[in-house]
Amino acid sequence: MTLKEKNLQQAVYGDVPESFQHRVQYALRHTQEEERPVKRFTLRTALITLLLVAIVGAAVAAVASITADRFGEFYGEKYKDALLQGDIDTTLRTRQVGDVIYALDDVIVTGITLDNEEDNRGEDPMSISDEMCSRIYATGTMRAAEGTNVVLIPEDYLTTDPWNFDPYYGGHDNIPADAVSVKDKAAQTDATILCTRATANGLVGTGGELVNADIGYSGILQEDGTMVFTMEIDLHEPIPRQDEYTLSVYIANHQVTPEGEHLMDTRVSEDWVFTIAPSKAEAN
Amino acid sequence: MTHEEFARHIVEMQASLYRVSCAILPQLCDREDAVQSCIEKAWRKQATLKDESRLQAWVTRILVNECYAIIRSRKRETPVETIPDAPAPPGSDPNLYRFFTGLPDKLRLPMVLFYLEGYEIQEIASMLRIPSGTVKSRLARGRDAMRRSQVFEEVQDL
Numbered sequence: 001m002t003l004k005e006k007n008l009q010q011a012v013y014g015d016v017p018e019s020f021q022h023r024v025q026y027a028l029r030h031t032q033e034e035e036r037p038v039k040r041f042t043l044r045t046a047l048i049t050l051l052l053v054a055i056v057g058a059a060v061a062a063v064a065s066i067t068a069d070r071f072g073e074f075y076g077e078k079y080k081d082a083l084l085q086g087d088i089d090t091t092l093r094t095r096q097v098g099d100v101i102y103a104l105d106d107v108i109v110t111g112i113t114l115d116n117e118e119d120n121r122g123e124d125p126m127s128i129s130d131e132m133c134s135r136i137y138a139t140g141t142m143r144a145a146e147g148t149n150v151v152l153i154p155e156d157y158l159t160t161d162p163w164n165f166d167p168y169y170g171g172h173d174n175i176p177a178d179a180v181s182v183k184d185k186a187a188q189t190d191a192t193i194l195c196t197r198a199t200a201n202g203l204v205g206t207g208g209e210l211v212n213a214d215i216g217y218s219g220i221l222q223e224d225g226t227m228v229f230t231m232e233i234d235l236h237e238p239i240p241r242q243d244e245y246t247l248s249v250y251i252a253n254h255q256v257t258p259e260g261e262h263l264m265d266t267r268v269s270e271d272w273v274f275t276i277a278p279s280k281a282e283a284n
Numbered sequence: 285m286t287h288e289e290f291a292r293h294i295v296e297m298q299a300s301l302y303r304v305s306c307a308i309l310p311q312l313c314d315r316e317d318a319v320q321s322c323i324e325k326a327w328r329k330q331a332t333l334k335d336e337s338r339l340q341a342w343v344t345r346i347l348v349n350e351c352y353a354i355i356r357s358r359k360r361e362t363p364v365e366t367i368p369d370a371p372a373p374p375g376s377d378p379n380l381y382r383f384f385t386g387l388p389d390k391l392r393l394p395m396v397l398f399y400l401e402g403y404e405i406q407e408i409a410s411m412l413r414i415p416s417g418t419v420k421s422r423l424a425r426g427r428d429a430m431r432r433s434q435v436f437e438e439v440q441d442l
Contacts, residue, residue, distance in 0.1 A: 020302050028295075
Protein backbone atom coordinates (compact mmCIF):
# COMPACT_ATOMS: atom_id res chain seq x y z
CA MET A 1 0.00 0.00 0.00
CA THR A 2 1.37 3.40 -0.88
CA LEU A 3 0.14 6.76 0.22
CA LYS A 4 -0.95 7.43 -3.31
CA GLU A 5 -3.49 4.64 -3.26
CA LYS A 6 -6.87 6.20 -3.86
CA ASN A 7 -8.59 3.74 -1.59
CA LEU A 8 -6.45 4.69 1.43
CA GLN A 9 -9.38 6.42 3.10
CA GLN A 10 -11.53 3.34 2.80
CA ALA A 11 -8.69 1.04 3.79
CA VAL A 12 -8.07 2.72 7.14
CA TYR A 13 -11.53 3.06 8.64
CA GLY A 14 -13.70 1.04 6.32
CA ASP A 15 -17.27 1.81 5.44
CA VAL A 16 -19.34 4.44 7.17
CA PRO A 17 -21.63 2.51 9.52
CA GLU A 18 -25.33 2.72 8.84
CA SER A 19 -25.98 3.98 12.33
CA PHE A 20 -23.66 6.94 11.69
CA GLN A 21 -25.45 7.70 8.44
CA HIS A 22 -28.79 7.51 10.22
CA ARG A 23 -27.59 9.94 12.85
CA VAL A 24 -26.52 12.36 10.13
CA GLN A 25 -29.99 12.16 8.59
CA TYR A 26 -31.60 12.62 11.98
CA ALA A 27 -29.52 15.72 12.65
CA LEU A 28 -30.38 17.16 9.25
CA ARG A 29 -34.10 16.58 9.82
CA HIS A 30 -33.79 18.20 13.22
CA THR A 31 -32.10 21.28 11.80
CA GLN A 32 -34.70 21.53 9.06
CA GLU A 33 -37.33 21.97 11.72
CA GLU A 34 -35.48 24.94 13.14
CA GLU A 35 -36.05 28.41 11.81
CA ARG A 36 -33.38 29.34 9.33
CA PRO A 37 -30.85 31.34 11.30
CA VAL A 38 -30.87 35.04 10.55
CA LYS A 39 -28.98 37.77 12.21
CA ARG A 40 -31.25 39.44 14.64
CA PHE A 41 -30.32 42.87 15.79
CA THR A 42 -31.07 43.09 19.41
CA LEU A 43 -30.01 45.69 21.86
CA ARG A 44 -27.17 43.41 22.88
CA THR A 45 -25.98 42.99 19.31
CA ALA A 46 -26.15 46.70 18.71
CA LEU A 47 -24.18 47.38 21.87
CA ILE A 48 -21.49 44.94 20.82
CA THR A 49 -21.34 46.50 17.38
CA LEU A 50 -20.97 49.98 18.80
CA LEU A 51 -18.24 48.89 21.17
CA LEU A 52 -16.13 46.91 18.72
CA VAL A 53 -12.82 48.60 18.03
CA ALA A 54 -10.67 47.65 15.03
CA ILE A 55 -6.96 47.08 15.72
CA VAL A 56 -4.68 49.71 14.24
CA GLY A 57 -0.96 49.72 13.98
CA ALA A 58 -0.49 52.14 16.83
CA ALA A 59 2.04 51.25 19.49
CA VAL A 60 0.54 49.59 22.53
CA ALA A 61 1.83 50.51 26.00
CA ALA A 62 4.29 47.88 27.15
CA VAL A 63 2.83 45.61 29.79
CA ALA A 64 4.56 42.60 31.24
CA SER A 65 2.52 39.48 30.57
CA ILE A 66 4.04 36.08 30.18
CA THR A 67 0.80 34.87 28.64
CA ALA A 68 0.79 37.60 26.01
CA ASP A 69 4.44 36.89 25.23
CA ARG A 70 3.81 33.19 24.84
CA PHE A 71 0.78 33.52 22.60
CA GLY A 72 2.57 36.22 20.68
CA GLU A 73 5.17 33.58 19.83
CA PHE A 74 2.36 31.35 18.57
CA TYR A 75 0.25 33.85 16.70
CA GLY A 76 2.41 36.92 16.06
CA GLU A 77 2.94 40.41 17.42
CA LYS A 78 -0.43 41.65 16.24
CA TYR A 79 -2.17 39.08 18.39
CA LYS A 80 0.10 39.81 21.32
CA ASP A 81 -0.82 43.49 21.11
CA ALA A 82 -4.48 42.50 21.05
CA LEU A 83 -4.05 40.38 24.16
CA LEU A 84 -2.38 43.22 26.01
CA GLN A 85 -5.54 45.26 25.57
CA GLY A 86 -7.41 42.78 27.71
CA ASP A 87 -7.87 42.48 31.46
CA ILE A 88 -5.02 40.69 33.17
CA ASP A 89 -4.77 38.85 36.48
CA THR A 90 -1.12 38.51 37.44
CA THR A 91 -1.59 36.66 40.72
CA LEU A 92 0.75 33.67 40.87
CA ARG A 93 -1.18 30.54 41.84
CA THR A 94 0.30 27.14 42.57
CA ARG A 95 -1.11 23.71 43.21
CA GLN A 96 0.64 20.41 43.88
CA VAL A 97 -0.69 17.09 42.66
CA GLY A 98 1.51 14.12 43.44
CA ASP A 99 5.13 15.07 42.80
CA VAL A 100 4.33 17.89 40.37
CA ILE A 101 3.74 21.55 41.11
CA TYR A 102 1.51 23.46 38.73
CA ALA A 103 2.10 27.20 38.78
CA LEU A 104 -0.22 29.54 36.91
CA ASP A 105 1.46 32.73 35.70
CA ASP A 106 -1.10 35.20 34.47
CA VAL A 107 -4.55 35.05 32.96
CA ILE A 108 -5.86 37.39 30.26
CA VAL A 109 -9.53 38.03 29.59
CA THR A 110 -10.11 39.49 26.14
CA GLY A 111 -12.89 40.59 23.87
CA ILE A 112 -11.05 39.49 20.74
CA THR A 113 -13.30 38.37 17.93
CA LEU A 114 -11.97 37.17 14.61
CA ASP A 115 -13.93 38.67 11.76
CA ASN A 116 -14.18 35.47 9.83
CA GLU A 117 -13.96 31.79 10.46
CA GLU A 118 -10.60 31.27 8.78
CA ASP A 119 -9.00 31.74 12.16
CA ASN A 120 -5.50 32.46 10.98
CA ARG A 121 -4.99 34.51 14.06
CA GLY A 122 -1.80 36.14 12.98
CA GLU A 123 -3.26 37.47 9.77
CA ASP A 124 -7.01 37.64 10.00
CA PRO A 125 -8.74 40.90 10.74
CA MET A 126 -10.09 41.03 14.24
CA SER A 127 -12.19 43.20 16.48
CA ILE A 128 -11.86 43.85 20.16
CA SER A 129 -14.59 44.62 22.63
CA ASP A 130 -13.72 46.22 25.94
CA GLU A 131 -17.12 45.31 27.32
CA MET A 132 -17.30 41.64 26.46
CA CYS A 133 -15.28 38.56 27.26
CA SER A 134 -14.88 36.18 24.33
CA ARG A 135 -11.55 34.47 24.98
CA ILE A 136 -9.46 33.68 28.02
CA TYR A 137 -5.75 32.87 27.88
CA ALA A 138 -3.39 31.55 30.49
CA THR A 139 0.10 30.13 30.83
CA GLY A 140 1.98 28.42 33.61
CA THR A 141 4.72 26.02 34.51
CA MET A 142 4.83 22.42 35.62
CA ARG A 143 7.85 21.38 37.63
CA ALA A 144 8.96 18.63 39.95
CA ALA A 145 8.21 19.29 43.60
CA GLU A 146 11.23 19.94 45.79
CA GLY A 147 12.75 16.81 47.20
CA THR A 148 11.29 14.55 44.51
CA ASN A 149 13.25 12.62 41.92
CA VAL A 150 11.25 12.80 38.72
CA VAL A 151 11.62 13.56 35.02
CA LEU A 152 8.61 15.24 33.41
CA ILE A 153 7.29 14.57 29.92
CA PRO A 154 4.28 15.87 27.96
CA GLU A 155 1.43 13.54 27.19
CA ASP A 156 2.46 12.67 23.65
CA TYR A 157 6.13 12.20 24.30
CA LEU A 158 8.32 9.13 23.92
CA THR A 159 10.87 8.08 26.50
CA THR A 160 13.40 8.01 23.68
CA ASP A 161 12.84 11.71 23.00
CA PRO A 162 15.23 14.27 24.55
CA TRP A 163 14.41 15.06 28.18
CA ASN A 164 14.79 18.83 27.83
CA PHE A 165 14.04 19.68 24.21
CA ASP A 166 10.59 19.73 22.67
CA PRO A 167 10.69 18.75 18.96
CA TYR A 168 7.15 20.02 18.46
CA TYR A 169 8.30 23.57 19.07
CA GLY A 170 12.03 23.39 18.59
CA GLY A 171 11.83 21.45 15.38
CA HIS A 172 12.22 17.76 14.89
CA ASP A 173 15.38 18.29 12.88
CA ASN A 174 16.96 20.59 15.45
CA ILE A 175 17.39 18.17 18.31
CA PRO A 176 20.91 18.72 19.72
CA ALA A 177 23.34 15.97 18.85
CA ASP A 178 24.23 15.46 22.51
CA ALA A 179 20.64 15.36 23.68
CA VAL A 180 19.98 12.91 26.48
CA SER A 181 16.83 10.85 26.19
CA VAL A 182 14.15 10.83 28.86
CA LYS A 183 14.87 7.27 29.88
CA ASP A 184 18.64 7.86 30.03
CA LYS A 185 18.13 10.98 32.11
CA ALA A 186 15.87 9.09 34.48
CA ALA A 187 18.40 6.27 34.68
CA GLN A 188 21.15 8.67 35.80
CA THR A 189 19.43 9.20 39.13
CA ASP A 190 16.91 6.35 39.13
CA ALA A 191 14.22 8.95 38.70
CA THR A 192 10.54 8.31 38.07
CA ILE A 193 9.21 9.43 34.69
CA LEU A 194 5.96 11.36 35.01
CA CYS A 195 3.65 12.26 32.15
CA THR A 196 1.96 15.48 33.19
CA ARG A 197 -0.71 17.76 31.79
CA ALA A 198 -2.63 20.90 32.63
CA THR A 199 -5.66 21.64 30.49
CA ALA A 200 -8.52 24.04 30.98
CA ASN A 201 -11.90 22.51 31.67
CA GLY A 202 -13.23 26.00 31.06
CA LEU A 203 -15.02 28.94 32.60
CA VAL A 204 -17.41 28.04 35.38
CA GLY A 205 -20.81 29.69 35.04
CA THR A 206 -22.98 31.07 37.81
CA GLY A 207 -24.82 27.78 38.14
CA GLY A 208 -21.61 25.79 38.46
CA GLU A 209 -21.73 24.45 34.92
CA LEU A 210 -18.98 25.01 32.38
CA VAL A 211 -19.72 27.74 29.86
CA ASN A 212 -19.71 26.37 26.30
CA ALA A 213 -16.31 26.96 24.78
CA ASP A 214 -13.60 25.53 22.59
CA ILE A 215 -10.47 24.67 24.51
CA GLY A 216 -6.90 24.82 23.24
CA TYR A 217 -3.83 23.76 25.18
CA SER A 218 -0.20 22.79 24.90
CA GLY A 219 2.62 21.46 27.09
CA ILE A 220 6.12 22.46 26.08
CA LEU A 221 9.34 21.05 27.52
CA GLN A 222 11.98 23.56 28.61
CA GLU A 223 15.75 23.24 28.75
CA ASP A 224 15.73 22.92 32.51
CA GLY A 225 13.31 20.00 32.42
CA THR A 226 10.26 21.97 33.50
CA MET A 227 7.28 22.38 31.23
CA VAL A 228 5.33 25.41 30.14
CA PHE A 229 1.60 24.93 29.70
CA THR A 230 -0.74 27.21 27.78
CA MET A 231 -4.52 27.42 27.68
CA GLU A 232 -7.04 29.08 25.47
CA ILE A 233 -10.75 29.23 26.26
CA ASP A 234 -12.76 30.40 23.28
CA LEU A 235 -16.33 31.05 24.42
CA HIS A 236 -19.00 30.10 21.95
CA GLU A 237 -20.95 33.19 22.97
CA PRO A 238 -19.24 36.27 24.45
CA ILE A 239 -20.36 37.28 27.91
CA PRO A 240 -20.26 40.70 29.56
CA ARG A 241 -17.02 41.52 31.34
CA GLN A 242 -17.08 40.70 35.01
CA ASP A 243 -15.08 41.64 38.05
CA GLU A 244 -14.28 38.00 38.73
CA TYR A 245 -14.18 34.75 36.79
CA THR A 246 -14.03 31.22 38.09
CA LEU A 247 -11.88 28.86 36.07
CA SER A 248 -11.50 25.10 36.24
CA VAL A 249 -8.24 23.48 35.17
CA TYR A 250 -7.61 19.76 34.97
CA ILE A 251 -4.16 18.90 36.32
CA ALA A 252 -2.86 15.35 36.32
CA ASN A 253 0.18 13.15 36.10
CA HIS A 254 0.98 9.46 35.94
CA GLN A 255 4.06 7.26 35.76
CA VAL A 256 5.65 6.02 32.57
CA THR A 257 8.11 3.15 32.44
CA PRO A 258 11.49 3.68 30.73
CA GLU A 259 10.16 1.45 27.95
CA GLY A 260 7.32 3.92 27.37
CA GLU A 261 4.42 2.08 28.97
CA HIS A 262 1.93 4.47 30.56
CA LEU A 263 0.81 3.25 33.98
CA MET A 264 -2.63 4.80 34.08
CA ASP A 265 -3.44 3.25 37.45
CA THR A 266 -0.83 5.57 38.96
CA ARG A 267 -2.59 8.68 37.74
CA VAL A 268 -3.33 11.42 40.24
CA SER A 269 -5.50 14.29 39.17
CA GLU A 270 -7.58 17.22 40.30
CA ASP A 271 -9.98 19.76 38.91
CA TRP A 272 -8.27 22.91 40.12
CA VAL A 273 -10.91 25.58 40.57
CA PHE A 274 -9.96 29.16 41.34
CA THR A 275 -11.27 32.68 40.90
CA ILE A 276 -9.43 35.46 39.10
CA ALA A 277 -10.00 39.20 39.33
CA PRO A 278 -8.36 40.69 36.24
CA SER A 279 -7.94 44.38 35.71
CA LYS A 280 -7.04 46.60 32.84
CA ALA A 281 -3.33 46.49 32.10
CA GLU A 282 -1.50 49.56 33.41
CA ALA A 283 0.53 51.44 30.84
CA ASN A 284 4.20 51.97 31.58
CA MET B 285 -27.33 28.59 1.70
CA THR B 286 -30.65 26.80 1.80
CA HIS B 287 -31.19 23.87 4.09
CA GLU B 288 -31.42 21.61 1.06
CA GLU B 289 -27.98 22.73 -0.09
CA PHE B 290 -26.60 22.43 3.43
CA ALA B 291 -27.96 18.91 3.75
CA ARG B 292 -26.54 17.88 0.40
CA HIS B 293 -23.08 19.12 1.37
CA ILE B 294 -23.25 17.36 4.73
CA VAL B 295 -24.19 14.05 3.15
CA GLU B 296 -21.39 14.43 0.63
CA MET B 297 -18.86 14.92 3.41
CA GLN B 298 -20.22 12.44 5.92
CA ALA B 299 -17.56 9.82 5.11
CA SER B 300 -14.88 12.40 5.82
CA LEU B 301 -16.60 13.44 9.03
CA TYR B 302 -16.78 9.81 10.06
CA ARG B 303 -13.06 9.28 9.51
CA VAL B 304 -12.14 12.41 11.44
CA SER B 305 -14.32 11.34 14.35
CA CYS B 306 -12.64 7.92 14.25
CA ALA B 307 -9.31 9.63 14.72
CA ILE B 308 -10.44 11.14 18.02
CA LEU B 309 -13.17 9.00 19.54
CA PRO B 310 -12.75 5.25 19.92
CA GLN B 311 -16.45 4.51 20.37
CA LEU B 312 -19.03 4.68 17.58
CA CYS B 313 -21.76 6.00 19.86
CA ASP B 314 -19.60 8.99 20.76
CA ARG B 315 -18.82 9.65 17.11
CA GLU B 316 -22.54 9.70 16.37
CA ASP B 317 -23.19 12.12 19.22
CA ALA B 318 -20.37 14.33 18.01
CA VAL B 319 -21.56 14.46 14.40
CA GLN B 320 -25.10 15.27 15.46
CA SER B 321 -23.92 18.14 17.65
CA CYS B 322 -21.62 19.25 14.87
CA ILE B 323 -24.37 19.37 12.24
CA GLU B 324 -26.76 21.22 14.52
CA LYS B 325 -24.11 23.73 15.47
CA ALA B 326 -22.94 24.18 11.89
CA TRP B 327 -26.49 24.91 10.74
CA ARG B 328 -27.03 27.46 13.49
CA LYS B 329 -23.72 29.18 12.76
CA GLN B 330 -23.67 28.86 8.99
CA ALA B 331 -24.53 32.53 8.56
CA THR B 332 -21.07 33.34 9.95
CA LEU B 333 -19.30 31.36 7.24
CA LYS B 334 -18.12 33.87 4.68
CA ASP B 335 -16.72 31.53 2.08
CA GLU B 336 -18.96 28.58 1.29
CA SER B 337 -16.14 26.87 -0.59
CA ARG B 338 -14.58 26.26 2.81
CA LEU B 339 -17.66 24.62 4.24
CA GLN B 340 -16.12 21.18 4.68
CA ALA B 341 -13.04 22.48 6.49
CA TRP B 342 -15.26 24.66 8.64
CA VAL B 343 -17.64 21.83 9.54
CA THR B 344 -14.68 19.55 10.22
CA ARG B 345 -13.28 22.02 12.69
CA ILE B 346 -16.61 22.15 14.48
CA LEU B 347 -16.62 18.36 14.57
CA VAL B 348 -13.11 18.25 16.05
CA ASN B 349 -14.23 20.59 18.82
CA GLU B 350 -17.35 18.53 19.49
CA CYS B 351 -15.26 15.37 19.71
CA TYR B 352 -12.94 16.95 22.25
CA ALA B 353 -15.91 18.30 24.17
CA ILE B 354 -17.19 14.76 24.54
CA ILE B 355 -13.82 13.61 25.81
CA ARG B 356 -13.69 16.43 28.33
CA SER B 357 -17.21 15.90 29.52
CA ARG B 358 -16.52 12.26 30.19
CA LYS B 359 -13.18 13.12 31.82
CA ARG B 360 -11.67 10.11 30.22
CA GLU B 361 -7.98 9.76 29.86
CA THR B 362 -7.15 8.30 26.51
CA PRO B 363 -3.77 6.70 27.08
CA VAL B 364 -1.17 8.17 24.81
CA GLU B 365 0.32 4.96 23.58
CA THR B 366 -2.43 2.50 24.36
CA ILE B 367 -5.58 2.42 22.31
CA PRO B 368 -8.35 0.04 23.27
CA ASP B 369 -8.14 -2.96 21.00
CA ALA B 370 -11.02 -3.19 18.59
CA PRO B 371 -11.47 -5.35 15.54
CA ALA B 372 -10.76 -3.72 12.21
CA PRO B 373 -14.04 -2.35 10.83
CA PRO B 374 -15.69 -3.95 7.81
CA GLY B 375 -14.10 -2.95 4.54
CA SER B 376 -10.83 -1.83 6.08
CA ASP B 377 -7.30 -3.16 5.82
CA PRO B 378 -6.45 -4.58 9.29
CA ASN B 379 -2.78 -3.55 9.06
CA LEU B 380 -3.61 0.03 8.14
CA TYR B 381 -6.34 0.24 10.73
CA ARG B 382 -4.00 -1.01 13.46
CA PHE B 383 -1.30 1.40 12.37
CA PHE B 384 -3.51 4.47 12.59
CA THR B 385 -5.25 3.46 15.78
CA GLY B 386 -1.87 2.66 17.29
CA LEU B 387 -0.56 6.17 16.72
CA PRO B 388 -0.44 8.51 19.72
CA ASP B 389 -3.53 10.71 19.86
CA LYS B 390 -1.76 13.89 18.92
CA LEU B 391 -0.18 12.34 15.87
CA ARG B 392 -3.22 10.45 14.65
CA LEU B 393 -5.52 13.37 13.96
CA PRO B 394 -3.02 15.46 11.96
CA MET B 395 -2.10 12.33 10.01
CA VAL B 396 -5.73 11.61 9.19
CA LEU B 397 -6.45 15.21 8.25
CA PHE B 398 -3.38 15.45 6.04
CA TYR B 399 -3.06 12.04 4.42
CA LEU B 400 -6.65 10.81 4.38
CA GLU B 401 -8.59 14.03 4.07
CA GLY B 402 -6.10 16.09 2.09
CA TYR B 403 -6.13 19.25 4.23
CA GLU B 404 -3.21 21.63 4.05
CA ILE B 405 -0.97 22.28 7.01
CA GLN B 406 -2.36 25.73 7.70
CA GLU B 407 -5.90 24.38 7.59
CA ILE B 408 -4.96 21.67 10.06
CA ALA B 409 -3.29 24.23 12.32
CA SER B 410 -6.45 26.29 12.27
CA MET B 411 -8.67 23.30 13.01
CA LEU B 412 -6.58 22.10 15.90
CA ARG B 413 -5.68 25.55 17.18
CA ILE B 414 -1.98 24.80 17.18
CA PRO B 415 0.89 26.49 15.35
CA SER B 416 1.62 25.22 11.86
CA GLY B 417 5.12 24.28 12.99
CA THR B 418 3.58 21.92 15.47
CA VAL B 419 1.54 20.32 12.72
CA LYS B 420 4.65 19.79 10.65
CA SER B 421 6.53 18.24 13.54
CA ARG B 422 3.67 15.87 14.31
CA LEU B 423 3.42 14.84 10.70
CA ALA B 424 7.16 14.23 10.64
CA ARG B 425 6.83 11.94 13.66
CA GLY B 426 3.92 10.22 11.99
CA ARG B 427 5.94 9.59 8.87
CA ASP B 428 8.73 8.14 11.01
CA ALA B 429 6.19 5.80 12.47
CA MET B 430 5.06 4.89 8.97
CA ARG B 431 8.58 4.01 7.94
CA ARG B 432 9.15 1.90 11.04
CA SER B 433 5.87 0.10 10.65
CA GLN B 434 6.67 -0.96 7.10
CA VAL B 435 2.95 -0.86 6.39
CA PHE B 436 3.59 1.55 3.57
CA GLU B 437 5.81 0.69 0.66
CA GLU B 438 6.91 4.27 0.30
CA VAL B 439 6.63 7.35 2.42
CA GLN B 440 6.80 10.77 0.87
CA ASP B 441 8.30 13.69 2.66
CA LEU B 442 6.48 16.99 2.66
